[in-house]
Amino acid sequence: MLDRIKLGLNYLLPKKWLTELAGWGASKRAGWLTKAVIDSFVWFYKVDMSEAQKADTATYRTFNDFFVRPLRDDVRPIDTDPNLLVLPADGAISQLGHIDGDNIFQAKGHHYTLEALLAGNYQMADQFRDGEFVTTYLAPRDYHRVHMPCNGILREMIYVPGDLFSVNPLTAQNVPNLFARNERVICYFDTEFGPMAQILVGATIVGSIETAWSGTVTPPRTGVIKRWTWPGADEDGSVVLLKGQEMGRFKLGS
Template identity: 70%
Template sequence: MLDNIKIRLQYILPKQGLTKFAGWFADKNAGFVTQWAIKLFAKAYKVNMNEAQKSELTAYATFNDFFVRALRDDARPIVVLDNQLAQPADGAVSQLGPINDDLIFQAKGHNYTTEALLAGQYQLAEKFRGGDFITTYLSPSDYHRVHMPCDGLLTEMIYVPGDLFSVNPLTAANVPNLFARNERLICVFETPIGSMIQILVGATIVGSIETVWSGCVNTQREGVIKRWTYPTAHSEGAVFLKKGDEMGRFKLGSTVINLFEPNTISFNSSLIPGYATRMGELLAVSVNDEKQTDESTGS
C-alpha cells in the first residue's frame, strides 16, 4: 500500500517546482541553515567523509559543494590494464546485460527501446542494436561525480528534456519507460573498443547535470532537445578524456547508463543487480583481450 502511494505521488506532485526550489536552496550559502542541512543529511545517509579531500562538514559553504565533494586522490584506484574498463560511478547496479535487438531491460515487466532512450536518434541507436548496457543507480549517500570507463573522444552531446521521476529501485520497477522519459544528457564517445555512450539521467530534486567541458547543461530547462557536435582528435576544441577522468556530476541524483556496441566488451562476472559499485573498479574487459586479462590476473 505504501509503495503504491509513493508511486502515485510521483505522478501528481509538482516535480519541476520541487526540483527548482531544491536546486536554488542547494546553491545558497544560508549560514547555519546550510550547515544544519549538511550535517543532517550526512548523518541520515551515513556519508563517509574520511574519503573526501575536505573531511570536515564545515568546509562546505553550500549543500551542493558538499554533495559533489571531491575524493582523496587515493580513494578510488583505477584498473590499470589497457583492456580493462573502469566503473564510472559509485552506486549500485540496477540492471545490466545484452540489448535484445533494440530493447533494454528496466525491471521485471518493463523494457524500453534504445531509440527512445536516445531521443529518436535511430541511426545512433542502430549502432548499439544487440550490444550491451549497464544501468548504475547513485543513492543520496554516494559520491556523485561520474568518470570515464575508458579513454574516449567526445563526438556529440544531446540534452533531452523530460520528466523528473525518482530513479530509485521502487520507481524503476513501477514506472514504464522511466529512463526514456526522464530528463537526460547523452554523451557519445569514440573509444579504443568502438562507440560508447554514457548517459546522465536526471530525477526529482536533481538540481543540475554538469560536464567538465560544458558546465551545467540544464540551467534553464527550456523544454527543447539540444545537440552539440565536437571536433575530431587533435583539432582545436576537441574533448578527449582518459580512463578514470571525471566527465560529469549530479547535483542531487541520480543514474548513469552506459551503452556498448555488439561484441566489444564482457562484463565483470561479479556484477549482478544490486551489486555495490565503486568508481575505478573493474566494469568489463574488451572482448578481444579477455583471455589476456584472465592470464594476467591468474583467474
C-alpha cells in the same frame, strides 16, 4: 501500501517546481544553517565522510558543494589495464547485460528501446543494437560525480527534455520507460572499444547535470532537444578524456 503512496506522489507532486526550489536552497550560503542541513543529511543517509577530500562539513559553503564533494585520490584507485573498463559511477549496478536488438531491460516486466533512450536518434541507436549496457543507481549518500570507463573522444552531446521521476529501485520496477522519459544528457564518445554513450539521467530534486567540458547543461526553456557536436581527436577544439577522468556530475536543482 507505503510503496503505493510513494509511487502516487511521483505522479502527483510538481516535480520540476520542487527540483527548482531544492536547487535554489542548495546554492545558498547560509552559514550555520547550511552546516546543520549537511550534518543532518550525513547522519540520516550514513554518508562516509572519511572518504571525502574535506571531511569537515563546516568547510562546505553550500549544500551543493557538499553534494558534489570530491573523494580522496586513494579511495577509488583506477585499474590501469587498458583491456578493462571501470565503473563510471560510485553507486550500485541495478541492471547490466546484453541489449536484445533494440530492447534494454529496465526491471521485471519493463523494457525500453534504444531509439526512445537516444531521443529518436536512429543512426546512433543502430550502433548500439545487440550491444551491452550497464545501469548504475546513485543513492543519496553516494559520490555524485561520473568518470570515464575508458579513454574517449567526445563527438556529440544531446540534451533531452523530459520528466523528473525519482530514479530508484521502486520507480525502476513500476514506472514504464523511466530512463527514456526523464530529462537526460547523452554523451557520445569514440573509444578504442567502439562507440560508447554515457547517459546522465536527472531525477526529482537532483536534476542539474554538469559536464567537464561545458559546465551546467542549461536546457532550452522551449522544451526542445538540443545537440552539440565536437571534432575528432586530431582537430582543433576536440575533447579527449582519459580513463578515470571526471566527465560529469549531478547537483540539486534543474
